Structures are given as C-alpha cells and as structure tokens.
Amino acid sequence: MAEKLDLQRQYTAKDFAALRAFVQRLPPAVIARTYFNEDDDPHAATPGAMERYLRDMLAALVALAIEHGSPVLADHLKASIRKHGSAKLTAASLKMVEDAARLAVAKPAAAHGIGMWFRPMVARYLKARGVATLSDLVAYCNARGGSWWRSVPRVGPGRARTIVAWLRRHEGTLGLRVDEDVDLADPLAAADHDIVAVGGPSGALVPLERMALRAVLDGSAGVNRSVAFPYIAARNDLAAVRAWLHLYRDRPKTLRAYTKEAERFLLWSVTVRGKALSSLLVDDCEAYKDFLALPSPSFIGTRAPRKSLRWRPFAGDELSPESRLYAVRVLRAAFAWLVEMRYLAGNPWKGVRDPVTIQREGEIQIDRALTRQLWADIRSHVRRRSSAHENQRWRVVHGLMLLMGDSGLRREEAAGARRERLQPYPMDDGTDVWALTIVGKRNRERTVPVSVETVDALRAHWRDRGDDFDAPKAAGPLLSPIVIPRTDAAQKKHLPGERQPYRPDTFNEIVDWLRKRLLAELDNLSPATHAQLEQMTPHAFRHTFGTLAAANDVPLDVVQRVLGHRSIQTTSIYLQAEKRRMMNEVGAMFERRDAKETASREDGPAGVPTEASDR
Structure with a gap:
C-alpha cells in the first residue's frame, strides 16, 4: 500500500479538476484540451489515454477513501462497486472521496514544471x-x-x-x-504623486518627482550656499535641481538623461553620504565617482516604471567608463549653473578629474550600416512588395527607409518631416531632386536632398491615406498612420485635416517588422549578411547613407551638413572607403611577400634544385 500511496502523490489539483469534469460526463477529448498539455501530460495525448488515466485515478482514490474515510462512505463505495463493477459517483460523493483521499494530492516542489x-x-x-x-x-x-x-x-x-x-x-x-x-x-495602481521623504531611517529610494527631503538634509542651511542674492527662487536643493532641469523642458531626451544623473547623485548624497547636496565638497564628489564604478546593491534593480515600488536608480551593478565620464560632466555643468545663479558659493566638481576612458577610433557605432549590396537588395525587395495594391504597410516601410537611408535623417527628424517643407529643387545639370527642411538635434534647422524615388514612395503612402501629395497647398506629416484606432483619444488626435505623425518609437516597431520579413523572404543570405540584417534598426539607414556617401567620394563637408553633425571630425568616421583601401593595399603586400618567400624556398639557394624539384 505504501508503494501505491507514493504513486498517488503525483496527483495535482489540476488532476482533481479534470476528474470532476469526468464525473460530470464531460468527454475525455474536451477534458484533455481544457486541463492538460501534451508536452507536459503524455496521458492527454489521445481521448482513450485520457479516459484510462482518469478511471485509474478514480479507482485509486476510491481505494484510499475506503481505507481512510468514514465507515458510512466506505460501505457506500463498496456497495456501488458490487453493483456496477466500479464506484459510480456524483459530484457530491466525489467531493467526499477527495476529502478522504487528501493524502493523494502532490506537494508542490520548486523543480515542478x-x-x-x-x-x-x-x-x-x-x-x-x-x-x-x-x-x-x-x-x-x-x-x-x-x-x-x-x-x-x-x-x-x-x-x-x-x-x-x-x-x-x-x-x-x-x-x-x-x-x-x-x-x-x-x-x-497607487497614486502617481505620493511623496516619499528621503534621508530618514527607511532609506527610501524614489524618483525625483516623488522625492521630498527631510529638513536636516534639504540644503536650506548647506555649507556651500551662496550668501549673495540668488537668481532663482529655490529654498532647498530639491527645488534648485528642478530649476536646473526645467531649462531642458523642450528637449525630452536630454531632460530624461539629466534627470537620471541628478536623482542618482541626490539620492546618494542624502542616503549614503548623509549630507545635503549643497554641503558636498571635493572629497564627497570623488567618493561619488568611485561609487559609480560599483553602486551598492540597494541602488540596483531590474527595470521598472518610475511609479513602481520596484524602481531603483541603477539597472546594472557597474557603469562603463564612458557612462561615468558622462555623469561627472553632467553634474559639473549642473553645479556650474547653480553657482552662476548664486545658489551655490562654489563648484566642488571643478576639483574632480574626469574618469579615464579609452579614446575610441570612432565614437559613433557605424558597424550596423548596411553594405552596398544588402542595401540594394532591401530596396529592390521592398519596392517589389510595395507595388501590390493591398500592401499598404510595405509602402509605409518603403517611404521610411528611403527617407532615412537616402537623406540621412534621424528617427525624430523623419517623424517630424512635413510636406510643406518639401519642395522641388532645380539642379544645374537638369536632374530632379527635392529639398526637405527639417529641425534636427539641438533645434538646428537644415535642408537635406531627397531623391525622386523617395518622393514617389511618399506619394504612394499618401494615396493610401486618402491625401493628395501634389495638391497646391499640401501639408501634413510625410509619414502618418493609415489605420486610426477607434478609441476616442486616437480619433481626436487624427481629426480631418489634422493628421498626426508617427511617434519616433513606432519606427522601431516598423523596422522590426521589416527585419523579420526580410529574414524570411530574402534568398541566399550569407552568414555575415544574415547577422547584419538581424541587427538592423532605423538608425542603420542613417549610417548607411553616411558610409555610402563617403565611399562615393561625396565631399566630407557636404556629408556633415546633410547629417547635421556639429563637427566634421564626427563625420570623418564614415570614411570607411579609405580604411578599406588601406587594408586591401597592405593585405596585398603581405600576399606578394609570402608568395616570394614560398617561391624562394622551392627554388633553393643559388638556383640549386631542391629535392622536390628533382622528383
């Protein structure tokens, strides 16, 4: 009986639920589909196997109930078996059997699937x-x-x-x-704006927008506070930091990055160093620089929404040297502004050296730029797929990839590009080209050339939207959703005549969809090309433009203006053609040298035939 009891311990609550359905005359096939999975439960592979499993389970439970249950239940079950050959149970009597056979339920274990x-x-x-x-x-x-x-x-x-x-x-x-x-x-579901006091015994770590500092650490009496008349109405450190961040309210990406650095430093100051921000000195700032190299475990957690209790300032246990350098420079600039505004008397970060970093050969990672042949293959495939009348999504992809790949636009620039800023441009040689004026990074306006192929792709996308690209006063985003969700919020955003552009983040989803289709549909991909295609992002199109333009001898200053780089040194990384030529020439020299040495060994000294030559 002990061996039989051990076997029964494999029954789970899921098995009991299936058995109840079986007693209520539910077909075994339906039970298998509803409660089990073939991969985890081989007994559910066929209706016959399922029925046998449940009948065996019922018989085992009845045997346990007869042995461990009440005399009345045991007599009832024995009588049913004598009359029908097996126990006939109702839902009520099955419940009594389950209670009596409670030992048969398996105990969950950590390793259980x-x-x-x-x-x-x-x-x-x-x-x-x-x-x-x-x-x-x-x-x-x-x-x-x-x-x-x-x-x-x-x-x-x-x-x-x-x-x-x-x-x-x-x-x-x-x-x-x-x-x-x-x-x-x-x-x-908690309130979005619950304020948590930081710096007390609880050591709460919360984002800047939910932060409140205790009076002893709020900086209102900081030793580094300026005695001169302040230019900002900030009574404490938290208000001063928020005043500095407010300068970047119209630059969302910069604001997010600076907020992250400011709240990390502020939290470290009050919870680890135990000092107000406006009381920190050079040695404190040096200590924070070391902290960035190895943050304490309490500051580290998995990525979570900012209003979640699981939010932590760091997502990893260490920052790269480049990230530490960025943090130091951001904080040095923030303190410099607070000194200029007469909130602080001096800037302790001026006495802190920058973290040592490796000077990279190219600061911009252009290794994801598509090769000339792959770019041509993608264009050809997308052009062919977008020609079908029903393929509206392919036409969105076609317009996006050409706008970024032929004009070198950033994601945000492509999202903000508008029809009224796109005009035909007369060329000296009579060829056709269009000019698009955009507002790019750091709110700098520039004009970029747009190919006729790109304009044709955009025109087809506009037809799908029901808009006339060539109307005399055509206006609106060059790229915009075709299908508008039926929600009230979406409908209000896309009122007639007020079409909204794609969000920049949506371009990631569009290119992700394109990448999966290309991997499935393009033939004869080499392993290297396949790997490159797997890493394709919207920014890869911009890098492709820069790399191919430099390889085709487009003057570097022209490439710089099209891409919107502040420094021509940044643009110079796209001169991969020169690097490739250098590698090819030196590699050829190695081959010629090796060939000469091989020939010399075969001929032997002074022209004397070698043993191999004699044979």
Whole structure:
C-alpha cells in the first residue's frame, strides 16, 4: 500500500479538476484540451489515454477513501462497486472521496514544471516569458513586484492574485518565499504623486518627482550656499535641481538623461553620504565617482516604471567608463549653473578629474550600416512588395527607409518631416531632386536632398491615406498612420485635416517588422549578411547613407551638413572607403611577400634544385 500511496502523490489539483469534469460526463477529448498539455501530460495525448488515466485515478482514490474515510462512505463505495463493477459517483460523493483521499494530492516542489499545476493557457504564456518551473515563477514575481503579471498575456490582476496567493500558501513545501512587496495590489495602481521623504531611517529610494527631503538634509542651511542674492527662487536643493532641469523642458531626451544623473547623485548624497547636496565638497564628489564604478546593491534593480515600488536608480551593478565620464560632466555643468545663479558659493566638481576612458577610433557605432549590396537588395525587395495594391504597410516601410537611408535623417527628424517643407529643387545639370527642411538635434534647422524615388514612395503612402501629395497647398506629416484606432483619444488626435505623425518609437516597431520579413523572404543570405540584417534598426539607414556617401567620394563637408553633425571630425568616421583601401593595399603586400618567400624556398639557394624539384 505504501508503494501505491507514493504513486498517488503525483496527483495535482489540476488532476482533481479534470476528474470532476469526468464525473460530470464531460468527454475525455474536451477534458484533455481544457486541463492538460501534451508536452507536459503524455496521458492527454489521445481521448482513450485520457479516459484510462482518469478511471485509474478514480479507482485509486476510491481505494484510499475506503481505507481512510468514514465507515458510512466506505460501505457506500463498496456497495456501488458490487453493483456496477466500479464506484459510480456524483459530484457530491466525489467531493467526499477527495476529502478522504487528501493524502493523494502532490506537494508542490520548486523543480515542478508549471504545466503540472496550471492550465495550458496560463502555462503557455508563462513559458513564453522564460518561466518553466515553480522556482522560475517565484523569481519572476520577486523581480517585478506586484505588477509582474503585466508582461504576461492573459494573466490579469484577478488571476495574478490567485497565483500569488497559491504560491504563498505553499511556501513551506516549495522552500521558496514570495517577497512581501509582491503584494496582491498592483503598485502601478497607487497614486502617481505620493511623496516619499528621503534621508530618514527607511532609506527610501524614489524618483525625483516623488522625492521630498527631510529638513536636516534639504540644503536650506548647506555649507556651500551662496550668501549673495540668488537668481532663482529655490529654498532647498530639491527645488534648485528642478530649476536646473526645467531649462531642458523642450528637449525630452536630454531632460530624461539629466534627470537620471541628478536623482542618482541626490539620492546618494542624502542616503549614503548623509549630507545635503549643497554641503558636498571635493572629497564627497570623488567618493561619488568611485561609487559609480560599483553602486551598492540597494541602488540596483531590474527595470521598472518610475511609479513602481520596484524602481531603483541603477539597472546594472557597474557603469562603463564612458557612462561615468558622462555623469561627472553632467553634474559639473549642473553645479556650474547653480553657482552662476548664486545658489551655490562654489563648484566642488571643478576639483574632480574626469574618469579615464579609452579614446575610441570612432565614437559613433557605424558597424550596423548596411553594405552596398544588402542595401540594394532591401530596396529592390521592398519596392517589389510595395507595388501590390493591398500592401499598404510595405509602402509605409518603403517611404521610411528611403527617407532615412537616402537623406540621412534621424528617427525624430523623419517623424517630424512635413510636406510643406518639401519642395522641388532645380539642379544645374537638369536632374530632379527635392529639398526637405527639417529641425534636427539641438533645434538646428537644415535642408537635406531627397531623391525622386523617395518622393514617389511618399506619394504612394499618401494615396493610401486618402491625401493628395501634389495638391497646391499640401501639408501634413510625410509619414502618418493609415489605420486610426477607434478609441476616442486616437480619433481626436487624427481629426480631418489634422493628421498626426508617427511617434519616433513606432519606427522601431516598423523596422522590426521589416527585419523579420526580410529574414524570411530574402534568398541566399550569407552568414555575415544574415547577422547584419538581424541587427538592423532605423538608425542603420542613417549610417548607411553616411558610409555610402563617403565611399562615393561625396565631399566630407557636404556629408556633415546633410547629417547635421556639429563637427566634421564626427563625420570623418564614415570614411570607411579609405580604411578599406588601406587594408586591401597592405593585405596585398603581405600576399606578394609570402608568395616570394614560398617561391624562394622551392627554388633553393643559388638556383640549386631542391629535392622536390628533382622528383
């Protein structure tokens, strides 16, 4: 009986749910499809196997109930077996059998596959997120907190609460603990603007917008505060930092980067150094520079929304030398501004040396630029696919890749490009070209050439939108969504005559879709070309323009103006043609030298035939 009991311990709650359905006369095929997965449950492979498994389970449970249940239940089951050959159960009597056979339920273990305990749909989506075992599931929840379920399709808050409650119920048998802050309430549902005081015993780490400093550390009496009349109305360090960041309110990318550096330094100052920002000296700043090389574990966490309880200032355990250099320079500039505004008396960062970095051969990573042949193959394939009447998405792709690849635009510049800023331009040799005026990085306006092929692709995209590209006063974004969601917010954004452009981030999704299609549809890709195509991003089109323009002997100052670089030194990295020529010439020299040495060894000294020559 002990051997039989050990076997029964493999039954799970999922098995009992299937058995209830079987007792209620649900077909075995439906039970297998609803409760089991063929990969995890071989007994669900066919309806016959499923029925045999459930009948064997029922017989085993009845045997346990007869042995361990009440005398009345045992007599009832024995009588049913004598009359029908096996126990005939109703839903009510099955419940009594389950209660009596409670020992038959398996105990969850950390190594158990999730398919053993959860229905196929839930198990399938969890596995797609790399969660294969119950141990993985606990780790996944602990890493993401109460909002862990947001990244798993078909697992909403209700199902998430059930799963977390089940994990907590079985912590003893799992040997794993679900963190306390993986609470059943979603932290993202908390108030967006809860202010948390930083610098007290709790050591709370929160983003700048939710931060409040305790009076002893808020800098209102900082030793480095200026005694002169201040130019900003900031009574404490937090207000002063926010005043500096406010300068960049119209430059969102810069604002995000500077906010990250400022809040990291401010949090370190009050929670690690125990000093107000306006009381820091040179040795404090040197200590922070060392801290950046190896942040403390309490400052590190997985990426999480800024309003999540799981947010941390750092996503990794160390910063690269280049990132540390950037942080130091940002903070030095911030303190310099605070000194100019007479908030601080001096800038301690002036006494701190920059972190040592390696001077790269090219600061811009252009290794993802497409080769000439691959660029030609992609253009040809997309042109062919976009010619079909129903392929509207291909025409969006066609217009985007040519706008960035033929004119060298950045992602944000392509998103902001407008029809009223695009005009035909008369060329000296009579060829056709168009000129597009855009506002680029650092709000600098420039004009770039646009090919006729690009204009034709944009014209086809406008036809799909129901707009006339060649109307006398045509206006609007060059690239805009064709299908507008039916939500009220989306409909208001895209009122007739007020069409909105794509968001720059959407271009990543469009190019990601293109990359997958190209990998599936392009033939005879070499391993190197395949690897290059796998890394293709929107910015790869811009790099492709710079590389091919330099290789075709377009003057470097022209390439600089088209790309919108401040320094011609930045543009010079695209001179890969010269680098390739250097490598080819020296490589050829190596081959000629090796060939001469080989011939010399075969001829022997002074023309004397070698042994090989005699033969």
